[in-house]
Amino acid sequence: MVADHGRRLARTEATELIRVAGKVTGCAYRTADGATGAIHADLTVACDGRASALRASTGLPARSRPTPMDVWWFRLPRTATDPAGALPVVTARRAAVLLDRGDYRQCAKSTICSASATQRTRCPRWGASASISRSRTPSPPPGY
Incomplete structure (x- = not known):
């Protein structure tokens, strides 16, 4: 834009x-x-x-600064029965937000920067298996 x-x-x-x-x-x-x-x-x-x-x-160099976390962005399909609006997911160790984009949800999940390659590859599966309950609170998959 x-x-x-x-x-x-x-x-x-x-x-x-x-x-x-x-x-x-x-x-x-x-x-x-x-x-x-x-x-x-x-x-x-x-x-x-x-x-x-x-x-x-x-010609300006990119500055690299240590950061304790990163954000992974991905999309999830949205169904007609999903609640409208932005939905937060917060646990004692993790945070995510699901943004309503009409026919899909744009998702942001925070993670520790030093997350292992295994954790990084699990991110899309986490998103694909997340479900949204009637209480407007997304429920993460077991073990989250």
């Missing part, structure tokens, strides 16, 4: 920074249908993650 003076350009990718006299003055973009354009701004903010092509094009 690209925003221009408060106007959202959905399904639009920022493709490169625009520079004038060595200063970033905006970005070029491409829409989902292939149309291109440019937005000029006093302030340009790239929020497309650590692997940001825009950040890389500035």
